[in-house]
Amino acid sequence: MKSTFRQSMACLHTWTGLLPGWFLFVIFLFGTIAYYQQEISHWMRPEIESGPVSARALDGADAILRQRAQGAGSWTIAIPDGRGGDGFTVSWAKPGAAWGDRTQVMLDPQTGAETAPRDTRGGFFLYRMHFDLHYMPVMWARYLVSLAALAMLVAIVSGIITHKKIFADFFLLRFGKGQRSWLDAHNVTAVMALPFYLMITYTGLVSLLFTLFPWAISASFPSEQAYYKAAFPSAPAAEVSSGPAPVMPLRDLVSRVNHAVPGYKAGYVTVNNPGSAGATLDAYPQYDEFGGARGSVHLDAVTGKVLAVPPAAGGATTTQRVMIDLHAGRFSGWGLRLLYFVSGLFGTVMVGTGLVLWTVKRRTRLPDPDRPYFGFWLAERLNIAVITGTPAGIAAYFLANRLLPHDLEQRADWEINSLFMVWGGVLVWAMARPARRGWVEGLSACAALFAAVPVINALTTPRGLVASLMRGDLLFAAFDLSMLATAALFAFAAWRVLTRRAKVPPRRTPREARGAFA
Structure with a gap:
């Protein structure tokens, strides 16, 4: 019975890992990179400096809004946290104007001087790609990500049950042994960060809770809109006044917001009807504190009087927020963020080696390795396209x-x-090339693209690797060095595939090959 149960779990682990495996590789890779999304955004906007927004910059934003946004229906201020990278921006729009018609200005977070960086979505796109994908409706993307996360959880649990020597596998990694080496690599990376995989998968499912279980809302509220109205109450109605009145200095308004709720830090501020006696301010928080304050704070923008603060969260809401904070890791310092990143890399390698192991294991069972079944051929080419194509695309970005x-x-x-x-x-190339050549060429392309990043950076900006090291610009230097290290890893992998002697398995009859995909 025990043997049969373990065998069934092994089969479940194989197929729940393979079928969504290419999708999970993409989710893991983009999610891992997203732990440094703000640092990536800073690198992709070399024209601006990073860091917390100073009082001087707030005064500069205040002056621009009062001089250039006369008669605007609203002012908006986006305040990045101390990690920076996303830019300190102000925007405004005339009354009744569409959101896309807003005028936006980006400022230096230290001096408040106006800057004009290149148009880019930076690391934010990599973060959104992790769960919203691209070129498709957001809800469809989240359904797919939810199903992949459920399959990941099943694969983790069934893999734990299947392992007979889970602790021994932590120390066992043999090289040059073909299928055994791929299995060792899969096992080691699976065991080394196992608590992280359980946490990140479960908390990811919690963050998509209402996508998976919309009945939790319908059981207690007449509609989805009613739930969101109760969970996220709108700003209180301001007293109607047609008289003119100046808005308080922006620096003072932000200070009052931050002191309205313990631990609150304004991240996004909107001033409605500036210049009138009925002007109000809506503020939304930054999310860089573990279990920190959520919800919006509302002020009278003329007097600074607090009109409303977020209601106290219940146990279920607090639990959900903590789970989301654990998943996103925005609260983490440099050491914990590095641990998140390394664990995510292990997860990416775990999924990738599992996909390769599936084809390596079944190649020996093919009756004619030169003419494999279509399912095997497709799985092998998708492995090349996803495992080499995804990082190649990121380097191209x-x-x-x-x-x-x-x-x-x-x-x-x-x-x-x-x-x-x-x-x-890369996908088209992988479909057209023999598998062995496809791996070598795909890995080599990754190495060349990542190696080109610091070179092109040095040729097109004054913040190349040498210049960054000389001026002590650690972020830009670390980014370029990480690109070179990544290029070296892909070059080494390509060299290993190229120099490894191919072991041609003996041909089998169709009867002997039966069960090749079991």
Whole structure:
């Protein structure tokens, strides 16, 4: 009975890992990179400095809004946290104007001087790609991600049950042994960060809770809109007044918001009807504190009087927020963030080695390795396209940030398009090439693209690797060094595949090959 149960769990682990495996590889890779999304955004906007917004910068934003946004229906201020990267921006719009018609200005977070960085979505796109994908409706994307996360949880639990020597596998890694080596790599990376995988998968499901279980809302509320109205109450109605009145200095308003609720830090501020006696302020928080304050704070923008603060959260809401904070890791310092990142890399390697192991294991069972079944052929090519194409596309995204003209229309969209064009090119190439050559060429392309990033950066900006090291610009230097290290890893992998002697399995009859995909 025990043997049969373990065998059934092994089969479940195999198929719940393979079928969504290519999707999970993409989710893990983009999610892992997203732990440094703000640092990536800073690198992709080399024209601006990073850091917390100073009082001087708030005064500069205040002056711009009062001088250039006369008669606007609203002012909006986006305040990045101390990690920076996303830019300190102010925007305004005339009464009744559409959201896309807003005028936006980006400022230096230290001096408040106006800057004009290149148009890019930076690391934010990589973060959103992790769960919203691209080129498709958001809700469909989240349904797919939810199903993949459920399959991941099943694969983790069934893998734990299947393992007979889970602790021994932590120390066992043999090289040059073919299928055994791939299994060792899969096992080691699976065991080394097992608590992280359980946490990140479960908390990811919690963050998509109402996508998976919309009945939790319908059981207690007449409609989804009623739930959100109760969970996120709107701003209180302000007293109607037609007389003119100046808005309080922006610095003082932000200070009052931050003191209205313990631990609150304003991240997004909107002043409604500035210049009138009925002007109000709506503030939304930054999310860089573990279990920190949520919800909006509302002030009278003329007097600074607090009109409303977020209601106290119940146990269920607090639990959900803590789970989401654990998943996103925005609260983490540099050491914990590095641990998140390394654990995510292990997860990416775990999924990738599992996909490769599936084909390596079944290749020996093929009756004719030169003419494999279509299912095997497709799985092998998808492995190449996903495992080499995804990182190649990310490298192309970074290169496009440096190479595209600054005045190109819809420049940020073309950066993203570059990622998918390279990814699609690798997919087409993998379908047309023999598997062994496809791996070598795909890995080599990754190495070349990542190695080109610091070179192109040095040629197109004054913040190349040597210049960054000389001036002590650790972020830009660390980014370029990480690109070179990634290129070296892909080059080594390509060299290993190229120099490894192919072991040609003996041909089998169809009867002997039966069960090749069991």
